[in-house]
Amino acid sequence: MPVNIVSKGDYVAAALTGELDHHNLIPIRQEIDTAVSIALPKVLLLDFGDVTFMDSSGVGLILGRMKLLKSIGGTVALSGAEGYAGKVIRLAGLAGLILKEENENANEEKQA
Amino acid sequence: MQTKKNKLNNFSLKFPSLGRNEGFARGIVSAFVLPLDPTVEELNDLKAAVSEAVTNAIVHAYPNEAGTIEMSGSATDSDAGYIIEIRVKDKGVGIADISQAMSPLYTSGGEDRAGLGFTVMESFTDKLRVRSVVGKGTVVTMTKTISGKQ
Numbered sequence: 035m036p037v038n039i040v041s042k043g044d045y046v047a048a049a050l051t052g053e054l055d056h057h058n059l060i061p062i063r064q065e066i067d068t069a070v071s072i073a074l075p076k077v078l079l080l081d082f083g084d085v086t087f088m089d090s091s092g093v094g095l096i097l098g099r100m101k102l103l104k105s106i107g108g109t110v111a112l113s114g115a116e117g118y119a120g121k122v123i124r125l126a127g128l129a130g131l132i133l134k135e136e137n138e139n140a141n142e143e144k145q146a
Numbered sequence: 147m148q149t150k151k152n153k154l155n156n157f158s159l160k161f162p163s164l165g166r167n168e169g170f171a172r173g174i175v176s177a178f179v180l181p182l183d184p185t186v187e188e189l190n191d192l193k194a195a196v197s198e199a200v201t202n203a204i205v206h207a208y209p210n211e212a213g214t215i216e217m218s219g220s221a222t223d224s225d226a227g228y229i230i231e232i233r234v235k236d237k238g239v240g241i242a243d244i245s246q247a248m249s250p251l252y253t254s255g256g257e258d259r260a261g262l263g264f265t266v267m268e269s270f271t272d273k274l275r276v277r278s279v280v281g282k283g284t285v286v287t288m289t290k291t292i293s294g295k296q
Binding site for chain 2: 056057087088089090095097118121125126
């Protein structure tokens with residue numbers, strides 16, 4: 035399972051796993067878009083904690099979902115971007131979407 | 147100190163421009179570089195750069211039907227570390243305006259393409275060279291020096 039999606043109230047959380055490239059993202063994108071079109075969430079959370087590889091296709095996924103969420107009045111947030119995915123996300127100038135403090139990441143150093 | 151440059155190893159292979167070969171190409175590069183003991187980041191940078199080049203060939207060079215992608219690589223021993231050179235070559239449609247294609251966020255690939263392929267290749271390697279002729283194909287050559295165990 036390359037993506038685990040949980041819909042709850044106003045948000046949809048999609049936990050991405052494995053290697054995110056152009057090919058692997060085709061079914062993932064479809065699953066996320068289906069969940070979003072059903073739930074019409076205020077926030078789509080994309081979690082990269084279990085992503086082992088990502089190239090710019092992952093950035094394409096984020097940009098495309100930002101557009102989709104904007105069209106229904108929602109936003110995109112990112113988490114679990116401490117690993118390699120974060121390097122590509124920062125290169126793309128999308129670091130601002132990364133949640134700074136998360137309950138799941140109690141160990142994460144708090145930014146002053 | 148005398149400058150030494152020894153070619154340690156090289157490879158060359160061909161595969162069809164199918165999406166599943168993005169992962170295959172990364173696996174080849176990993177297998178080629180791992181014996182030189184790269185850092186995790188160096189390995190991931192090379193994998194990402196190759197992934198971008200091969201994806202470009204699949205998505206852009208052969209938009210309608212699968213063609214052949216040639217990938218070759220070499221590892222050279224030098225004072226600075228191991229110099230890894232990877233070349234990805236296609237005989238696809240070619241790029242009319244290379245500087246436009248290489249500019250960040252430009253994409254001809256439609257929705258959900260970030261337009262960052264060349265930016266990743268440029269940022270994650272030391273040197274990127276792109277040669278292309280419309281109707282003939284494109285050759286992307288990337289060079290990266292990895293520290294390795296000396």
